[in-house]
Amino acid sequence: QNGPRQGGTLRISHSTRIATLNVLSLSGPAEYPCIDMIYSGLTRIGFDNLPHPDLATSWEASDDATEFTFFLREGVTFHDGSPFTADDVVATYEAILNTDIPAAARSSLNMIESVEAVDDLTVRFHLSTPFADLPVSTAHANARILSRAALEGPISNLDTQANGTGPFRLETYDSARLVRLVRNENYYIPGLPHLDAVEMLLYPDLAAETANFLSGATDVMLTVQQADYARIAAAAGIEAKRVSSGRYACVVMRQDQEPWNDVRVRKALALATDRDLLVDVILEGLGRPAYDSIVAPELEFATEKPAIPYDPAAARALLAEAGYPDGLKVRLIASDRPAIRVQTAIALQQTAAAGGFDIEIETMPHDTYLANVWMKGAFYIGYWGMQPTVDATYNLLLTSDASYEDTNWKNAEFDALIAEGRATVDPAARAEIYARAQAMELEDTPYIVPFFEDVLTANRDTTEMWEVAPMTRWFYIENVWLDRT
Amino acid sequence: MSLAYLLRRLGSIVIVLAIVTVAVFGITMILPGNAAIMILGEHATPEALAAMERQLGLDRPLAVQYLSWLGGVLQGDFGMSLRLSLPVSQVVGAAFWNSAALALVALVAVTVISIPIGAIAAIRRGTGWDLGIGVLSYVGTAMPEFVTATILLVLFASPDWPVLPAGGFVAPTEDFGAFLTHVTLPAATLGLIMMAHISRQVRSEMADVLQSDFVRAARLKGLAERRVIWRHALPNSLAPAVAVISLDIGYVLGGIIVVEEIFAWPGLGRLLIYALQNRDLPVIQAVTLLLAVVYALSNLLADLVIAWLDPRVRYA
Amino acid sequence: MRDILRSPTGLIGTILLTLVFVASVFGPFIAPYDPQMFHAASRLQGPSADFWLGTDQYGRDLMSRLLHGAPATVSFGLGATALGVGAGSIIGVIAGVAGGRTDGVIMRILDGMLAMPELLFTLLIVTFLGGGTTQAMLAVAVTFTPGMARIARSAVLSVRTREYVLAAQARGETQSWIVLREVLPNAIGPIIVEATIRVSFAIMIGATLGFLGLGAQPPSTEWGLMVAEARQFMFRNPWCVVVPGLAIAITAMGFNLFGDALRDAFDPRKGHG
């Protein structure tokens, strides 16, 4: 049969701008595939959600998980021809840890105390606390390896210029329209990539993007909206893909404020949330109901969560028990972006009404929300992407010293468990520890998590091997090839 | 039109624009939230924020920021976009030409269509023609752009039978045919409203002029009706119509914001909305200033056109 | 008023406005459903016996939403116009009456404000104020102010040189008598006409702001917002965008037609035919 073909230009459409190519700080949905093509990290997360070798061919940890040594690939060069060495890794990680430079990966890697180049192809990380998941964190999308030369130049050059070691190199960068990448002839895996070039085409309007995709003007639609999925999936010559993911909207209830400091009120709201309806109405069925844990079911060590039924009567009873026999009037804040936050709020308002919650919705611009409500407000809608590990998930939000500790849910026992999990290398022991942590989360219900949203993408069926990892940070486009005759 | 008049007009444009710069800068600077937050989003930690603010120069005193910005502007340098990693002049420049292409197509089409339409309505006053054109213009003025656009989209760009693309942009230099198909719906949206305004204006001016003594005199001189209309009536109804149209230009510039947003036209309007959402202050400032300049200049241009059409104002 | 009803524009305008006002006063009471209620089984449907105008993406009854949105939409238009016209008229009358340097300074500032296209100015203010209905209303009012001030000023100026005003001045009447009794009653006509027509602009701008996400916020039933929310589904059920869209158009048209008829009724040339 016919194997992968060489050549061709893959045209990927997207609807959000590629505003910058600065690996250290970017966060746009369409920016991630670009840096995944241009740059390589030490490690890279696969479709199995586990870390795989990238620039590091292998690594070893000390027993207490406080020291990691990575062995680097030989003969790799940057796109400009300069050789890749351990020194570049050191420079990159120093930049990530430098508080003068905005770096999105810092919060995932701040346990690193120092980085040292043992020789040209070996780096060693010294950690301040034990951290078994370091190879996962080094795969962080914003921890891709830059050359020392680039880091020593003006930081703002990183926005528009890119010199990486990835399978493609940057040819054209036009943030308003088109980013074009071409094959890196010197990619460290011989024979890859298959494609000659990739074009990232900006279609700021969904209707336009869809129309162009259906007409064959583009090969891949990076993100498909739930509302369009069925129609696109039904179109001839199109393969629509649905990837279960750990992305979720959640209801944040500030634990140090009335009435959310009472777990019964939180549980009542959980009972008054019609998860199936929300999945139906908001996600058009393209997702799974979630039962108030922020841990994605796909992750290693994730436990099965018991279903929470929609039971308004029970919710009322619980509210009455908590001292609100006549129900509770509350104000729920939702930022206007993305729209799913408001949609969640509206649907929640409807289903919770039967459970005795009289919810008033306040919608506000995203920046006002970020400045005034986020991590401060008592009751609002959050929206989070999937994290690579259980540890990363909890350390982002729930531990007492989490990066975005928005519920003020403090539980020393839980903190200790997570810390222990970090330091434990043995998988069975870790599974045990994380199971306990998840049980504790469920017991206290710091968040209502009504659903996990699927990642939706689509390609023409002439495009082979187009896949999206659940976290939408890793794409492996070097494996994609075009079957055009 | 004397040189003194022109100088005075340009002078007052400069004064007005100076007021605009202060106002725009003032308003944008006190906008809640800042670009650093918007860039970092939920990944913002306090240090990252502070670092980002420093990198963007947002930590300097307002007056310093204003003066350095103004200094740049006067040298044609609008600074770097906070969000798009490009010089503002480049971002705004590209968007400007795209908007100009759209506006130009709309304007030319509209002028060519609506002036005769208005004239016909006035000449055939009280007939079905007049009524039809009147209804059309009322409907046209009462529909906000986003409604017109949506209806046009449903009618002509439904994915089941797409007659025209639902949006997007192809540069005229790249593929002129594709440019035309892409520009049709947005231009039609913009045009419908302008058309309603202009044809109504031409109609009412023309109706007045047709009643005037000099048109009577022209008819009583035995001139052919065609000459009476085209040489005597029309030129005299155009000047006041242009005066009103020049006031409408502001409305149209506003309309561009919405139309571009809906049809994904990468012009100034879309850029402005993006910049507003992302607190990209240099871009907001540049776009606003540019639109104000365009507005002022097109008003001036309209006055020149009026002077050209009407010798009475020529030497005023 | 009889003059207005006699012209076809006036008649149609009056009918449309009556319809709109009935909807905005009684709408919430005659709406068949709770406007926020989900009917999950009947999402994005066209008109049916149960849902006369169809349903939106959550299965909410469009007719109920429309009727509930009427007061918000209409009062937005009226409120913004009243504020803008009020402020503008006061400023304009002051400038027109005071004349001289005061007039010069006021007009310069107004020119500055008018140098920005209307919607752009509104957008800036509303972003500055932070979105929401009240903010949008204020923004539209502020935007209207300079234009109204100009109109009021020119109305005052045109009246000020009439001979009866000169006669009052020659008589030695006080400034306030001249302004309140001689000038204003005769200058108010154009202001009222302009105000009526501006209501339609206000409604359209308000809806546009709602559409851009800067005005009313979900789950409000403001019509512009309804269009915006349903736009994603416009090809699956065109009703959910067309219904609120047409409602806006009809309301705006009502005020427009009525304003035009009012202008004709005020037009002094009318008598000489």
Added chain:
Amino acid sequence: MKSLTDRPVLQVTNYSMGYATDAGDIPALRDVSLSIRRGETHALVGESGSGKSTLAWAIMRYLPGNAREGAGAILLSGEDMIGMPRRDLERLRGRRAAMVFQDPSAALNPTMTLGDQVVEVLMRHRDMTPDAARAEAEAALARTGIRDPARIMKRYPHEASGGEKQRVVIATAFACNPELIIFDEPTTALDILTARQILELFVRLREETGVAALYISHDLGLVGRIADRVSVIHKGEIVESGPVAQVLTAPAHAYTRSLLAAVPRPANRIALPAPQGAPVLMRIENINVRYGEPGWLTRLLDPSASAHAGAADVTLDVRRGELLGIVGESGSGKSTIARAATGLNVFEGRITFDGRDFTGRAALDRRYRRDVQIVFQHPDASLNPRQSIGGILARPLRLYNLVPRAQIAGRVRELLEMVLLPPEFATRYPHQLSGGQKQRVAIARAFAAEPKLVICDEITAALDVSVQAAVARLLVGLQQKTGAACVFITHDLNLIRQLAHRIAVMQAGRLVDLFPVEEAESPARHPYTRALLDAVPLPAELQTEPQPEPEGAP
């Protein structure tokens, strides 16, 4: 059977028409018959609204949409005009029948050069090439006595004076040697001196070309000097028609007689006897009024820019009980003086009134303002449309505390009676009154203040001749009753010679002459005064002394 040349150029027989209005059809012309021969000038005279213009439009076959024609025929050289197809009419107009309008500024297209507007007619009707037409137009303009016609042809209407414009219109009308020309009050919009020249031009051209002319006017005095025959039209009906001398000397119809009576004649004084040795009431000394002081920028760019002097160094006094006339062509500064004296304009100089001195507008106090009242030209604009007549008249009473509150209504009634209006008018609003009635109210308002001086700024200019005479008489009557002095500003020299005791003449903002009315013909008069007097010759042809008009008829 008459010979062909003897056939009338225009023959209107038993023609009737009306206008359809909201209030039903109103007749505008009833059974009108009229005929004009080659070389003959036929005048059509009547008051405003009598149907003069309507007849002109009907002849030119250019009627508005709501016109409803009745029976009758209109023949041009024997050809039926009523049934003529549109295309033929278009070719006929301008070639065989032309028209000259009242206001040359309105009749010319402001966006075309004057030359083009003549040329287009020549090209259309005489099939000339542009160049030939241009040459011919220049010749035609030259015939009207325009100096440097080539230059005038390149100008736009706003760059030409009223006289030049009317000459262009007349040249256009004569350009194709038409059989018939209709003049619809061609001189009313022009100032006295220009009107005079235009009239002379008309007479000359008519003699040169032998055209048949229909000359519409409301001024019987003027008609007497230029027409061969005259028809008097009243409410759409021709009440009298005949050779001019006969109609003017032996009017058969009462309406003709009343029209004749209204023609102002200096000899027919309606003024009070001149107050002998009366003391000076008001003296204005070296009054200067400047308009349009240029701003600093203008001055910078154009050093020659300077203010326009509306009045320059005017010195003048008014005696008690006297009626002082001020005349002068348009723009000579008459109103400017009136406005300065009533505190409506800032002025430099000094006013002495009743023994008190005022040196600027700010100094004028309420007492002064009460003593000096003003009445304006436009009856439509001088009353606040939102106030009732009663309210308008009561205002000065309240403002100056003239009568106790309770008696105000009674006083208003008296005032109305004083100006010969029924007391019920107190509850009416201005738009319910005719122009003459409005002017009476304005006069009543001025006298309500019991002033010592009333300034009347062209108060009769907007009124019909007959109404004009009544208003003038009323004013004099009031003056007699109250003893107030009066300054009467006007264009109309004949009228002022009937009314005034002394006449002041203004030109370009300066007072050039001031003389007692008896000395009007004296050779000592200023040349400008002479020119004015010559421009309005006495209606000498009116030999019979008309019966005096009963007070306040219309």
